[in-house]
Amino acid sequence: MELAGLGRFSAVLFDLDGVITPTADLHMQAWAGLFRPLFEAEGVAEYTDADYFHFLDGKPRTAGIGSLLEDRGIAADPAKIDELGEQKNALFLDLLSRGIEPYPASVRFIDALDAAGVPKAVVSSSKNAGQVLTAAGLRDRFPEVVDGARSASLGLPGKPAPDTYAYGAELLGVPSAEALVVEDAVSGVQAGAAGDFAGVIGVDRGAGEAALRSAGATVVVRELDELL
Incomplete structure (x- = not known):
């Protein structure tokens, strides 16, 4: 062809x-639902859509989380990163259950x-x-x-x-x-x-x-x- x-x-x-x-829209919503309250609690710069495109879009979940946390100066071990990844996935699946x-x-x-x-x-x-x-x-x-x-x-x-x-x-x-x-x-x-x-x-x-x-x-x- x-x-x-x-x-x-x-x-x-x-x-x-x-x-x-x-589903990128659903991923964006799920990531925002994860990181906005986390960053507010940590007292670091707020999460924005620019963070999604720069750190998360298209990348493996744990790699994206690790790079974004590093950018904000938040220390996290692999277990914590995995935990955050599961939280994000649960948010995403809840959104997906409403249909696409x-x-x-x-x-x-x-x-x-x-x-x-x-x-x-x-x-x-x-x-x-x-x-x-x-x-x-x-x-x-x-x-x-x-x-x-x-x-x-x-x-x-x-x-x-x-x-x-x-x-x-x-x-x-x-x-x-x-x-x-x-x-x-x-x-x-x-x-x-x-x-x-x-x-x-x-x-x-x-x-x-x-x-x-x-x-x-x-x-x-x-x-x-x-x-x-």
Whole structure:
């Protein structure tokens, strides 16, 4: 298959949150629900949406928590970081239980790939990727899902390293050089740019076009059906 500005490719590797489903919004709410009261109690600078995009978006949960706490000068051992991660996950799952609708434009893009016989996989840092796809009614559209739990069990470094995306291409039986990466997070775009992939589609859900291009996006769109 070929798309304008991207050339030919034979597979597509999708991030999930913020690309296929608006779960990035739920993650933002859950992180805010975790960190705002914590930072207030610690007497440090308040939590903002900028913290989400800089420290948390697209990264493994514990890595993001550790880097944000370090930025605020809050000491935390691995057990405390794990505890905070579980608290955040509980907040997220509560929000997810109310339902989630995928982005219509992203579904149209997925439909076009299916019509063209292009294999695809989801590669997400989230350990809840399967639950999110099920809640969105899309689980059967992706035969391969590389989520945070699967990559951790294999010892694969998370984004911005390219390893999880390379593994996704391997599962599809496609050389990474023939696979497109689709991402909305700066760390995810960096992961695609760091690997030998056919290109990186940046979906601007708030990170900003300039930031996504600077991270290595081949093209940047607001909605994926702009590419059709």
